[in-house]
Amino acid sequence: MRAPGGTLVFVEVRARGSATHGGAAASVGANKQRRIVLAARHYLLRHRQPPPCRFDVVAIEGDRIEWIKGAFDAG
Numbered sequence: 001m002r003a004p005g006g007t008l009v010f011v012e013v014r015a016r017g018s019a020t021h022g023g024a025a026a027s028v029g030a031n032k033q034r035r036i037v038l039a040a041r042h043y044l045l046r047h048r049q050p051p052p053c054r055f056d057v058v059a060i061e062g063d064r065i066e067w068i069k070g071a072f073d074a075g
Contacts, residue, residue, distance in 0.1 A: 008051045010040050012071075015060040024059035025068060037074045 003009050012032070014024040028036075036055060044050040057071040 002051075003054065006051050008053045009056055010036060010053065011056045011058055012036055013058045013060070018062060024061050025057055025066065025071070028057050028071065033072045040074070 012028055014027050016024040016027065033055070040053060040055070044053070053074070054070055055072050055074070057068045059066045059068065
């Protein structure tokens with residue numbers, strides 16, 4: 001997905017029936033973030049000049065949807 005201004009956005013979507021056990025956003029822990037960053041780096045190898053990037057999380061809990069922009073970074 002491209003945001004206005006040309007930023008490439010990698011989005012992880014997580015769903016949980018309820019917020020028990022930390023909820024949907026909390027399920028994107030350090031190990032999952034590392035795997036997403038590695039996949040993003042692999043994808044970006046195709047670009048001669050990679051665009052600016054951002055990692056977002058869309059957390060769905062029951063009927064509630066939360067879009068967390070810039071949820072984590074590649075560092």
